[in-house]
Amino acid sequence: MAESHAHHAHEPQDAHGHGGDHGHGHPELPFWRKYIFSIDHKVIGVQYAVSALVFLFFGFCLMALMRYQLAYPSTPLNFLNGIFGERRWQSGFMTPDFYNELGAMHGTIMVFLAIVPVLVGGFGNFVLPLQIGAPDMAFPKLNMMSYWVYVPGGLIMLASFFTQQGAAASGWTAYAPLSVIAKNGETLWLLGMVFLITSSLLGSINFIVTVAHMRARGLSMFRLPFFVWAQLVTSFLLLLAFPPLEAAAVLQLMDRVAGTSFFLPSGLVVSGSALQVAGGGNPLLWQHLFWFLAHPEVYVLILPALGIVSEVIANNIRKPLWGYRTLVYSTIFLGFMSFVVWAHHMFMTGMGTTMSTFFQATTMIISIPSVIILTCLLLSLWGARIRYTVPMLFALAFLPMFGIGGLTGLPLGLTTSDIHLHDTYYVIGHFHYVVAPGTIFAVFAGIYYWFPKVTGRKLNDFLGKLHFWPSLIFINMVFMPMFFQGMAGVSRRLYDQTQYHSGSGVHTLTQISSWGAWLLGLAQLPFIYNFFASIFVGQKVSDNPWNATTLEWAAPSPPPHGNFAAEPVVHRGPYEYSVPGAAQDFSPQHIA
Amino acid sequence: MNDLRERVFIITPAAIWETEVDVHYGWWLPPNIGGDNAQGVDRLIYVVHFFMAVLFVGWGALFAYCLVRFRDRTGISAAYEEIKAKPSKYAEIGVIVFEVFLLVALSMPIWASVKTKIPTGSDVVTVRCVAEQFAWNFHYAGKDGEFGTTKATLVGTENPLGIDRSDPKAKDDIAVINTLHIPINKPVVIRGTSKDVIHSFFIPVLRAKSDLIPGMTVPIWFEAKKTGTFDIQCAQLCGNNHFKMKGQLFVDSSENFSKWLDEQAASAGGEEEEEE
Amino acid sequence: MTMGLPCEVKAHPITGIYNGKFAVWLFLASEVMLFGALFSALVLLRAGAASWPHGYTVLNVPIGTLNTFVLISSSVTMVMAWASLKVHDFAKGRQYLLWTFLLAALFLGLKLALEYYPKFQAGHTPGHDNFYGTYFVLTGLHGLHVVGGMIVIGYFLWPGAHLWHENPEHYTNRIECTGLYWHFVDLVWIFLFPTLYLL
Ligand code: HEM
Ligand SMILES: [Cu+2]
Ligand SMILES: [Cu+2]
Numbered sequence A: 001m002a003e004s005h006a007h008h009a010h011e012p013q014d015a016h017g018h019g020g021d022h023g024h025g026h027p028e029l030p031f032w033r034k035y036i037f038s039i040d041h042k043v044i045g046v047q048y049a050v051s052a053l054v055f056l057f058f059g060f061c062l063m064a065l066m067r068y069q070l071a072y073p074s075t076p077l078n079f080l081n082g083i084f085g086e087r088r089w090q091s092g093f094m095t096p097d098f099y100n101e102l103g104a105m106h107g108t109i110m111v112f113l114a115i116v117p118v119l120v121g122g123f124g125n126f127v128l129p130l131q132i133g134a135p136d137m138a139f140p141k142l143n144m145m146s147y148w149v150y151v152p153g154g155l156i157m158l159a160s161f162f163t164q165q166g167a168a169a170s171g172w173t174a175y176a177p178l179s180v181i182a183k184n185g186e187t188l189w190l191l192g193m194v195f196l197i198t199s200s201l202l203g204s205i206n207f208i209v210t211v212a213h214m215r216a217r218g219l220s221m222f223r224l225p226f227f228v229w230a231q232l233v234t235s236f237l238l239l240l241a242f243p244p245l246e247a248a249a250v251l252q253l254m255d256r257v258a259g260t261s262f263f264l265p266s267g268l269v270v271s272g273s274a275l276q277v278a279g280g281g282n283p284l285l286w287q288h289l290f291w292f293l294a295h296p297e298v299y300v301l302i303l304p305a306l307g308i309v310s311e312v313i314a315n316n317i318r319k320p321l322w323g324y325r326t327l328v329y330s331t332i333f334l335g336f337m338s339f340v341v342w343a344h345h346m347f348m349t350g351m352g353t354t355m356s357t358f359f360q361a362t363t364m365i366i367s368i369p370s371v372i373i374l375t376c377l378l379l380s381l382w383g384a385r386i387r388y389t390v391p392m393l394f395a396l397a398f399l400p401m402f403g404i405g406g407l408t409g410l411p412l413g414l415t416t417s418d419i420h421l422h423d424t425y426y427v428i429g430h431f432h433y434v435v436a437p438g439t440i441f442a443v444f445a446g447i448y449y450w451f452p453k454v455t456g457r458k459l460n461d462f463l464g465k466l467h468f469w470p471s472l473i474f475i476n477m478v479f480m481p482m483f484f485q486g487m488a489g490v491s492r493r494l495y496d497q498t499q500y501h502s503g504s505g506v507h508t509l510t511q512i513s514s515w516g517a518w519l520l521g522l523a524q525l526p527f528i529y530n531f532f533a534s535i536f537v538g539q540k541v542s543d544n545p546w547n548a549t550t551l552e553w554a555a556p557s558p559p560p561h562g563n564f565a566a567e568p569v570v571h572r573g574p575y576e577y578s579v580p581g582a583a584q585d586f587s588p589q590h591i592a
Numbered sequence B: 001m002n003d004l005r006e007r008v009f010i011i012t013p014a015a016i017w018e019t020e021v022d023v024h025y026g027w028w029l030p031p032n033i034g035g036d037n038a039q040g041v042d043r044l045i046y047v048v049h050f051f052m053a054v055l056f057v058g059w060g061a062l063f064a065y066c067l068v069r070f071r072d073r074t075g076i077s078a079a080y081e082e083i084k085a086k087p088s089k090y091a092e093i094g095v096i097v098f099e100v101f102l103l104v105a106l107s108m109p110i111w112a113s114v115k116t117k118i119p120t121g122s123d124v125v126t127v128r129c130v131a132e133q134f135a136w137n138f139h140y141a142g143k144d145g146e147f148g149t150t151k152a153t154l155v156g157t158e159n160p161l162g163i164d165r166s167d168p169k170a171k172d173d174i175a176v177i178n179t180l181h182i183p184i185n186k187p188v189v190i191r192g193t194s195k196d197v198i199h200s201f202f203i204p205v206l207r208a209k210s211d212l213i214p215g216m217t218v219p220i221w222f223e224a225k226k227t228g229t230f231d232i233q234c235a236q237l238c239g240n241n242h243f244k245m246k247g248q249l250f251v252d253s254s255e256n257f258s259k260w261l262d263e264q265a266a267s268a269g270g271e272e273e274e275e276e
Numbered sequence C: 001m002t003m004g005l006p007c008e009v010k011a012h013p014i015t016g017i018y019n020g021k022f023a024v025w026l027f028l029a030s031e032v033m034l035f036g037a038l039f040s041a042l043v044l045l046r047a048g049a050a051s052w053p054h055g056y057t058v059l060n061v062p063i064g065t066l067n068t069f070v071l072i073s074s075s076v077t078m079v080m081a082w083a084s085l086k087v088h089d090f091a092k093g094r095q096y097l098l099w100t101f102l103l104a105a106l107f108l109g110l111k112l113a114l115e116y117y118p119k120f121q122a123g124h125t126p127g128h129d130n131f132y133g134t135y136f137v138l139t140g141l142h143g144l145h146v147v148g149g150m151i152v153i154g155y156f157l158w159p160g161a162h163l164w165h166e167n168p169e170h171y172t173n174r175i176e177c178t179g180l181y182w183h184f185v186d187l188v189w190i191f192l193f194p195t196l197y198l199l
Helices: A031-036 A041-071 A080-084 A096-131 A140-162 A185-213 A226-257 A283-317 A324-337 A353-380 A390-407 A409-413 A415-421 A425-455 A461-488 A501-505 A507-522 A525-537 B036-069 B086-116 B240-244 B254-275 C019-048 C061-086 C090-121 C130-157 C159-166 C168-198
Strands: B125-132 B135-140 B174-177 B179-183 B188-194 B199-203 B208-212 B218-222 B228-234 B247-252
Touching (some): A096 A226, A096 A283, A096 A425, A324 A353, A353 A409, A415 B036, B125 B179, B174 B254, C090 C130
Antiparallel strands (some): B125 B135, B199 B228
């Protein structure tokens, strides 16, 4: 066996991969094999990240448009009549139908096409194999497939905007019966979901096998960087939580196209006429199946972000993370618990006391590991020597923002306070603090941190700070007012809040929030410029510019096909910074 | 099924519903005119937010202190040894204890009262509420205190509830759209359901909310301690005009409430004669 | 033999299995969740239904029983195929694989011709009521799994068979993975049959 070529011969055996000499010369692959249908985890990671960032931008644009309707519900924008067409824009006003399309698609795109793909498909794919010292993922072709299943899923979702009746408009939660009797966009939405679910499933299997089987020599589970742990737990959540949603999507598709009534009770009267279906179904069945997925999904949106933040913080405090094992155990516990809290989204559905007690209690319990994780990261700062690099700024800002998101979950998890706050803007504020100033800031931290590994160049520091500070201010300007709107009782998903007195009472806040969103968009310009310019003219840096310890920095920047020049061997834990007696303030895992 | 996309346009939205409000809606919880349960909701909201503020400020202070004290400076080096953090353990235990307190002392009793202690008796006012896209239909039993039967087949624009007027119990039933009259200081039970999709019955000033789900009937009960006119909102996305699915709650003095009932009964009777 | 990725063919020292087998186990775990969700839906709908027929009064129990035997036999031939390959008897292994393929086809044929077709003829479509709805969704999804299995088996019978000559161990592993999946499909039916037909 060609042992010495181990790092090259990562081509899986396939139709033409079994020639004895294949590992040698490494003939140049044609462009489409190298950059489009690539099986290299790094290329796939970049493909995922770029597509997801495009979707993130698109999801943001949808929201920027909606924020105009919310802030100025009676000031027409006539120039948009022609652009969007009669169905969507009339006499200068967005139609309520279009508003609901934008809202539903904003949620769907952000969750399923932007955040999960960038965290798992992007960062997971690029960083994880490097961090465990592997030449690639365990199943490179499966990896490629999961990306190429994600793409059509995204395209179907986008295409639904251009169909005659427009996109899905029943919220990202697609509650039946509304979604069952809704227009055709909903069918495309379900179809798109089936693709996205399949893609995540393929990805999660790949990640788990990779972590279990492909770790470098000496890299025991408790020497894994926390990021890898976070990805591993995330993969289990995806693996086990997504299938029920797939089942639910199939059932809803049947309801929509085959005339079944899984989610339709008997005796429905829609717009004055009785619905011609057999009936006998249960609308809450959909909610149970949906939230059984969607609650673990929330942790899918946050765990990898915590992983990124932990890496960046560990590197920039120049000391070991406080309570590494505690972090790992808390994450695993969080993963388990996330399967038994789903019905806290359903407290208002006529739930009795037994079930609600159970779900309130589990919800309180799941808040504990989150508190512990935040505490570990906070205590890590004690005795540190904090380098305020750009990725560190984002990672540090993540902590209080995620803190606000987590804390505001408490009143929503207690049934009694949820009576007033459920389905109001308080909820919108709560989960956006987790996913926007939370996860998105972690994504930025990750981009600034690993950009040198991907390109061999650094992003500009000044532009980075110019990106960070305005973003921090404006993102709070967007979401902080929502808590007060929610307290005042403004329902979510309202095309025009001023219809209600609760909404007109806080209209100024609504306008502040809208301006915050638009300014937040502007604040991304330095980043966008920095990103593209640095690819070509950014400062060239060494393979390990941050003086980091984990294995991805042992590979060349950018890492070649096959990653490591020689298979790395691991000698110590992931965060050995400032070891007493060591020559430098960092002791890489792979150096004896 | 596509006629669902019935589109309605408002050029000046505020002009659609001109309601007199007797209370001020600001940037915080709206006034609370409810009974013990509603007060309990507010109590928990205040206590839990106080608790959150303590945690956030305590945690934030430590955070800020670390950011300044342990910034990168010449002459300092990072400490490799893990610090002992007893206080954080106590803080975590404190958090757990307080959460148990919130759950057991402040949340569960109120919830149990809201969900299981549905008042019964002669002074209880019971109203059926049937939500539809995009209106609230209220059904009062009338003088006899008994609801007439309703049938899905009878539903039409004239009879949105599908009340079967041939049923003797239905003779004096009252059906109104988008206006809910209730007497002050009396327990009111709403038996809510929906004809088509899921709606959510939400009265901010009473801290009352529950989804109305087709095929299910849920009780919602409250007491109002102040007369006036207030909003009923829909809290669950139910279609294009979700944003306009507004009802009005009239909390009347006992006399006004009886007067209103009488007026309605009279007009309901009149209608019936026309039919016969 | 070329170098593949670690554990592509050989078992990992700690987990004791190779990559493909691990992946199939994980995939089956997710399948358990998929069918588990559908079974739960069935239970919930049935519990809440005003009326729900007993399966044996409306479904074709003899055909269902026959099909149960057909599937179980196909599981047996699948094991035999793998066992033959293990002792390097490719011809016999392939023969058993072919039997598995044919039994799967027989299962589908019986299902479509003697169950689905008459039901549609009688107007018992999925939309008829939730009994037929769940019946068609569960058996239909199971049927798709059978089709999937046939595609994989067919691949290894014909276009993929050359792998045996290049790397018999790898080929045998793949048949083992296919077999795991096939037993799962069989197992699902063994749950489906009593729940739908007999209760
Ligand atoms: C950073 C810019 C963002 C802004 C300004 C923003 C704003 C909003 C607003 C105002 C709503 C409520 C719309 C309504 O109720 O009518 C909303 C809904 C939502 N957002 Fe965002 N959001 C942002 C980012 C994100 C991200 C990163 C996610 C990722 C998960 C996300 C997920 C959602 C979801 C799931 C909904 C609910 C949609 C529904 O009602 O069905 N948003 N967003
Ligand atoms: Cu509604
Ligand atoms: Cu609504």
